[in-house]
Amino acid sequence: xxxxxxxxxxxANALPAAQFRGEIIIVDSDDQVEAMCQYLSxxxxxxxxxxxxxxxxxxxxxxVALLQLSSSERCYLIRLCRIKLHxxxxxxxxxxxxxxxxxxxxxxxxxxxxxxNFNEQGFVDLQRxxxxxxxxxxxxxxMSAIVLGKRVSKAQRLSNWEASQLTPQQQLYAATDAWIxxxxxxxxxxxxxxxxxx
Numbered sequence: 001x002x003x004x005x006x007x008x009x010x011x012a013n014a015l016p017a018a019q020f021r022g023e024i025i026i027v028d029s030d031d032q033v034e035a036m037c038q039y040l041s042x043x044x045x046x047x048x049x050x051x052x053x054x055x056x057x058x059x060x061x062x063x064v065a066l067l068q069l070s071s072s073e074r075c076y077l078i079r080l081c082r083i084k085l086h087x088x089x090x091x092x093x094x095x096x097x098x099x100x101x102x103x104x105x106x107x108x109x110x111x112x113x114x115x116x117n118f119n120e121q122g123f124v125d126l127q128r129x130x131x132x133x134x135x136x137x138x139x140x141x142x143m144s145a146i147v148l149g150k151r152v153s154k155a156q157r158l159s160n161w162e163a164s165q166l167t168p169q170q171q172l173y174a175a176t177d178a179w180i181x182x183x184x185x186x187x188x189x190x191x192x193x194x195x196x197x198x
Contacts, residue, residue, distance in 0.1 A: 007146050011145070022075060027078045036078075048070075053161045081162045090116065102124075133194065140181070
């Protein structure tokens, strides 16, 4: 299986949409953290992403509002604008035995480190590994289009992630962004690398 290095926006837009069809759980109170972390700690691989309310003023940035951690069947949307980045959550992020798959992990970590300092381990950045399979695109949307043949919607990206309630569209968008990272990672691993990248 060889992947195209790049794809146009029009080509990506013509593909069928990828959508997470599992369970989505919003975590916005402290008493939900223990059960969530119990589940997440038993997963060998998680999809990972964050969302931040966009700032439309130059030089002004907001704190990270949402942390998404997803298995293949269940995605937790952790509202960091409502609860702290609790120590049990950090244990997941620092556990080298739980693979966390994301895109632009460095950018997400920069946001999370503004809340608490911790030593993350067990992360895989799709932007860094996809090139081994000849994929030159860096956006999650285009990596999904090339590797999975599925389009990831970006319609909610600039919505208000600190809203009192997340809309169903926001929930699905956020869950899909984390979950799709697992799908891309597994598909890449199941594909032989091009000879020149062996």
